[in-house]
Amino acid sequence: METSEYNSTVVGKILLTPDLMILRIHTDEPRPKFEAGQFTQIGLLSSEPRSANSVPIREDIAPGKIIKRPYSIASANHETQNFEFYISQVKSGQLTPRLFNLSLGSRIWVDTRIIGLFKLNETPKECDIVMIATGTGLAPYISFLRSHILENQHRKLAVIHGASYPWDLGYFSELTFLKFTFNNFYYFPTLIHADKEWTGLRGYIEEHLQNDLLQKEAGIEIDPNKTHIYVCGNPKMVESVSNFLKQFNYIRHTKTRPGSLHVEEY
Numbered sequence: 001m002e003t004s005e006y007n008s009t010v011v012g013k014i015l016l017t018p019d020l021m022i023l024r025i026h027t028d029e030p031r032p033k034f035e036a037g038q039f040t041q042i043g044l045l046s047s048e049p050r051s052a053n054s055v056p057i058r059e060d061i062a063p064g065k066i067i068k069r070p071y072s073i074a075s076a077n078h079e080t081q082n083f084e085f086y087i088s089q090v091k092s093g094q095l096t097p098r099l100f101n102l103s104l105g106s107r108i109w110v111d112t113r114i115i116g117l118f119k120l121n122e123t124p125k126e127c128d129i130v131m132i133a134t135g136t137g138l139a140p141y142i143s144f145l146r147s148h149i150l151e152n153q154h155r156k157l158a159v160i161h162g163a164s165y166p167w168d169l170g171y172f173s174e175l176t177f178l179k180f181t182f183n184n185f186y187y188f189p190t191l192i193h194a195d196k197e198w199t200g201l202r203g204y205i206e207e208h209l210q211n212d213l214l215q216k217e218a219g220i221e222i223d224p225n226k227t228h229i230y231v232c233g234n235p236k237m238v239e240s241v242s243n244f245l246k247q248f249n250y251i252r253h254t255k256t257r258p259g260s261l262h263v264e265e266y
């Protein structure tokens, strides 16, 4: 169903698993240039059908209402008319089952504003950058790396990505390519439920931080004056990593108080 409020078209949909996808959207009009790490809202009418593998729920949404949710932008910041999003399906949710039902050419609503304080390119030039994510919390880092890796070769950059299974590691090939291309870039995927074929890290992100992974494998110090740390994704992981970093005197960055710990919870 077309609505006059729809202002964009789906131009790419890659299903990594039945509940995890990369969605590419072309907006009818360009958006203002944004900063890597920021997000925008996307939305669909409540009358749009839900995906076949979602959980049927009783919904009390007014007809004609657009269901809107924020999503971090994964594409580079110079792409102001083609946006990429990394989305996981909440089977009982309102919007994601409808997003997972979209196909190429489907129309969709995308906010004209791009906002958010989680801006990776504002890190002081002399500091290393550690990017920690669970699941789709990786999206802002993909935007940052696609936008700025070339001009950030003077400092160390590390991504720690926690997921359940190997197939949940979206962008694995892209990040592995970057790891072999830039000797200042480190990629540490870690899995909770990997089988014996997986030769990489296992377990929770917090355990690796406690075991000094960053210092041992990348020579990166956990020191708020030397390393800015970004944490994005699951609120429980965000809380436990933030608590761990408190002992190193990390202060959470806010609008009014600058800090070396940057947090975005999904």
Ligand SMILES: Cc1cc2nc3c(=O)[nH]c(=O)nc-3n(C[C@H](O)[C@H](O)[C@H](O)COP(=O)(O)OP(=O)(O)OC[C@H]3O[C@@H](n4cnc5c(N)ncnc54)[C@H](O)[C@@H]3O)c2cc1C
Binding pocket: 039, 069, 070, 071, 072, 073, 085, 086, 087, 088, 089, 090, 092, 093, 094, 095, 096, 097, 136, 137, 139, 264, 265, 266
């Ligand atoms: C700044 C910001 C950026 C975000 N960026 C992304 C992104 O890049 N990719 C992405 O997939 N999501 C992202 N989210 C989450 C997104 O906005 C929605 O909350 C999510 O997609 C669920 O929407 P829904 O309408 O399907 O579920 P809703 O109907 O809104 O929620 C149903 C329930 O599911 C819970 N829930 C929300 N997310 C999850 C989850 N991942 N797993 C399990 N339960 C969940 C909610 O707490 C709620 O109780 C972001 C959120 C914020 C605040």
